Amino acid sequence: xxxPGSRPHDPLATKDGALWYxxxxxxxxxxxxxxxxxxxxxxxxxxxxGPHGLQEDNDGNIWYTGNxxxxxGKLDPKTGAVTEYPTPRxxxxxxxxxxxxxxxxxxxQNLNRIGRLDPKSGEIKLLTPPTAGSRPxxxxxNSKGVVFFVEFGTNQVGSIDPKTMEFREYRLxxxxxxxxxxxxxxxxxxxxxxxxxxxxxxxxxxxxxVTEWxxxxxxxxxxxxxxxxxxxxxxxxxxxxxxxxxxxDPKTEKxxxxxxxxxxxxxxxxx
Numbered sequence: 001x002x003x004p005g006s007r008p009h010d011p012l013a014t015k016d017g018a019l020w021y022x023x024x025x026x027x028x029x030x031x032x033x034x035x036x037x038x039x040x041x042x043x044x045x046x047x048x049x050g051p052h053g054l055q056e057d058n059d060g061n062i063w064y065t066g067n068x069x070x071x072x073g074k075l076d077p078k079t080g081a082v083t084e085y086p087t088p089r090x091x092x093x094x095x096x097x098x099x100x101x102x103x104x105x106x107x108x109q110n111l112n113r114i115g116r117l118d119p120k121s122g123e124i125k126l127l128t129p130p131t132a133g134s135r136p137x138x139x140x141x142n143s144k145g146v147v148f149f150v151e152f153g154t155n156q157v158g159s160i161d162p163k164t165m166e167f168r169e170y171r172l173x174x175x176x177x178x179x180x181x182x183x184x185x186x187x188x189x190x191x192x193x194x195x196x197x198x199x200x201x202x203x204x205x206x207x208x209x210v211t212e213w214x215x216x217x218x219x220x221x222x223x224x225x226x227x228x229x230x231x232x233x234x235x236x237x238x239x240x241x242x243x244x245x246x247x248x249d250p251k252t253e254k255x256x257x258x259x260x261x262x263x264x265x266x267x268x269x270x271x
Contacts, residue, residue, distance in 0.1 A: 001030070006024070009023075019032045027044050027049055028041040029075055049067075051064045052065045057119070060077060066084070071087060072093055074119075085122055085124060088126055091126075093107075095107045095138050100145045107139055107149055109136055109152060114147075135151060144188070151179065152179065156171050157182070170210075172203075174194075177196065194223060198218055198222065200213045221239050232250075234247055
């Protein structure tokens with residue numbers, strides 16, 4: 001990486017084939033061209049903004065959450081120009097996602113809020129989930145445009161309807177569950193990584209049924225980042241030594257895992 005100790009986080013593959021990342025401690029956004037291996041880093045405007053989550057809009061702009069700067073930012077890669085949208089209350093914008101109408105949604109886990117930003121007007125609204133201290137964390141969008149999020153402070157998955165602004169919460173069966181990240185398959189089934197217990201979970205929002213599988217590396221494996229790719233579930237075990245990448249096939253209910261050939265780096269103390 002160009003900047004030592006930048007703590008690259010939340011990689012994003014963009015439409016042009018590049019890979020972006022947030023340099024949390026260096027206050028930069030980075031771009032890697034996998035074809036050439038060339039890195040380009042973009043310095044952000046606000047000092048110590050603590051970039052975290054990343055999303056690309058339809059015009060190729062890169063949006064990010066300023067986790068420590070309490071802002072949402074937009075980078076134009078063509079010019080390097082950065083536009084910032086301070087959040088109405090001092091908080092910690094975390095994960096972000098665009099809905100089907102181009103509205104940007106984001107979580108603020110310590111403030112216990114879900115944020116909504118209209119890129120056309122710059123207006124931000126903050127909404128409060130029903131459960132106090134729920135710590136909304138990872139987000140995903142289903143085929144109907146409903147925004148789902150996991151509540152890292154409790155054993156629940158939440159959703160919000162972008163049209164009505166109504167919340168719904170789904171309680172997981174084990175009180176010790178702490179879901180951290182979330183993915184949704186094409187059948188609108190919700191998958192979550194249960195960080196505290198070392199489980200992969202499946203929630204059917206239509207029925208509320210929950211099914212869980214112990215992660216291959218055991219109860220201290222700390223499943224974290226998760227994606228659904230062609231309806232196959234991929235996630236990381238951040239607590240195992242070495243860290244692993246895990247593949248789960250929902251049809252066969254079979255796991256595969258691969259060790260990451262680098263030093264173990266637990267996310268236990270990270271936001």
